[in-house]
Amino acid sequence: MFINPVNSLKGIITVPGDKSISHRAVMFGSIAEGVTEVTNFLRGADCLSTIDCFRKLGIYIEEKDSIIRIHGKGLHGLSMPHSILDTGNSGTTTRLITGILSAQDFDVHLTGDESIQKRPMGRIIDPLSQMGADIVSEQNNQCAPLHIHGRPLHGIHYTSPVASAQVKSSILLAGLYADSETSVTEPYLSRNHTEIMLNYFGAQVTSHNTTASVLPGNLLFGQKVDVPGDISSAAYFLAAGLITPNSEILVKNVGINPTRDGIIEVIQKMGGKLKLENVRTENGELVSDLLVSTSELHGIEIGGSLIPRLIDEIPMIAIMAAFAKGKTTIKDAQELKVKESNRIDVCVKNLSSMGAKIEGTDDGMIIEGGYPLHGSRIESHLDHRIAMSFAIAGLNTQTRLEIIGADCVSISYPGYYRDLESLIQ
Numbered sequence: 001m002f003i004n005p006v007n008s009l010k011g012i013i014t015v016p017g018d019k020s021i022s023h024r025a026v027m028f029g030s031i032a033e034g035v036t037e038v039t040n041f042l043r044g045a046d047c048l049s050t051i052d053c054f055r056k057l058g059i060y061i062e063e064k065d066s067i068i069r070i071h072g073k074g075l076h077g078l079s080m081p082h083s084i085l086d087t088g089n090s091g092t093t094t095r096l097i098t099g100i101l102s103a104q105d106f107d108v109h110l111t112g113d114e115s116i117q118k119r120p121m122g123r124i125i126d127p128l129s130q131m132g133a134d135i136v137s138e139q140n141n142q143c144a145p146l147h148i149h150g151r152p153l154h155g156i157h158y159t160s161p162v163a164s165a166q167v168k169s170s171i172l173l174a175g176l177y178a179d180s181e182t183s184v185t186e187p188y189l190s191r192n193h194t195e196i197m198l199n200y201f202g203a204q205v206t207s208h209n210t211t212a213s214v215l216p217g218n219l220l221f222g223q224k225v226d227v228p229g230d231i232s233s234a235a236y237f238l239a240a241g242l243i244t245p246n247s248e249i250l251v252k253n254v255g256i257n258p259t260r261d262g263i264i265e266v267i268q269k270m271g272g273k274l275k276l277e278n279v280r281t282e283n284g285e286l287v288s289d290l291l292v293s294t295s296e297l298h299g300i301e302i303g304g305s306l307i308p309r310l311i312d313e314i315p316m317i318a319i320m321a322a323f324a325k326g327k328t329t330i331k332d333a334q335e336l337k338v339k340e341s342n343r344i345d346v347c348v349k350n351l352s353s354m355g356a357k358i359e360g361t362d363d364g365m366i367i368e369g370g371y372p373l374h375g376s377r378i379e380s381h382l383d384h385r386i387a388m389s390f391a392i393a394g395l396n397t398q399t400r401l402e403i404i405g406a407d408c409v410s411i412s413y414p415g416y417y418r419d420l421e422s423l424i425q
């Protein structure tokens with residue numbers, strides 16, 4: 001796909017539902033008693049993989065556009081699938097469902113696409129095994145395909161070496177089935193949608209600093225979940241409005257949960273013009289409309305506890321930094337190496353090919369911004385966040401940019417290019 005430079009972007013955008021929340025609504029709805037109705041569900045390929053897996057586990061799920069109804073069968077209502085579960089490209093599906101499946105009274109084979117088969121699963125196999133789970137990595141490489149032999153589990157306290165919502169959630173979900181309390185302490189707080197939504201469904205989850213704990217024994221009950229817009233999807237339009245000349249974009253109905261709002265902090269620190277309007281709480285999640293306009297950005301330092309709050313936005317931030325004056329340093333972000341692609345390497349390679357001054361480090365990137373960028377032929381590596389971020393860069397290069405593998409945006413935002421197009425003046 002070719003992206004041409006533009007003069008101005010203006011308009012109002014409503015981004016699709018939050019991916020993390022959409023996944024969790026299907027999973028928790030499936031193991032809850034009664035019906036869960038989800039509105040503004042993200043119909044991206046990743047969340048559809050979650051639906052497909054739970055259907056194979058015997059759950060009836062109705063779909064009508066972005067409204068889905070899950071006919072939950074309770075904590076012990078899943079049944080043995082007749083075929084292998086395919087989690088597609090979704091790390092969230094793979095890791096969270098493994099927590100649930102570890103405790104069932106049947107065996108499951110589970111795998112995903114080429115990218116999923118390279119992503120580390122040892123980070124969940126280790127703690128789940130400590131709980132008594134029996135999970136075999138079929139290639140003996142701590143990656144999927146996994147063979148999960150369901151077993152009775154016991155509660156543990158786990159100190160996680162990584163700040164990862166997927167690790168935390170996998171353990172907490174297994175903890176619903178354990179014989180005593182289960183808790184997870186992480187180095188920094190990762191997104192807490194699991195804790196919020198499990199409580200909303202009737203579980204007993206408590207959080208204290210970076211420790212989350214769950215007590216077994218509580219039934220979950222089906223709920224209505226209205227999914228807020230995904231701040232990770234909004235980030236592309238926020239960046240576009242800031243770095244494109246003569247621009248003003250209002251992104252409506254965006255989830256701004258404090259464990260996800262690092263992009264807002266970064267934009268403000270970089271000198272970006274950003275206003276939060278109509279801030280409200282829905283289903284325990286904070287939601288706002290976000291208004292941005294063209295701004296002179298400057299470089300900043302990003303690291304520490306801020307990283308988990310913006311982990312998926314870092315490719316977009318690296319591009320904003322290339323358009324900002326001065327130096328931006330991103331550190332403590334080694335997790336980027338184990339996402340859908342190695343996002344450090346891919347950002348460095350792609351931005352360098354466009355004339356940016358960028359250097360990869362062991363745990364991040366250093367970008368010397370303010371040099372004019374030209375179009376080039378860049379690879380998405382079938383990573384949706386890379387494709388979406390570089391499309392925004394391409395609106396602001398001197399010559400047109402080509403993205404190879406641009407269609408992968410369907411993982412989290414099927415209508416992305418159409419929405420972007422609607423803003424071009």
Ligand code: SPQ
Nearest residue numbers: 020089090091092164165166167311312339340
């Ligand atoms: O689901 P997947 O493939 O892992 O998706 C990504 C993304 O860019 O959309 C990461 F590649 O988001 C993760 C995020 O990075 C979604 C997520 C969640 O819903 O719990 C948590 C983060 O991952 P992690 O490994 O830090 O827990």
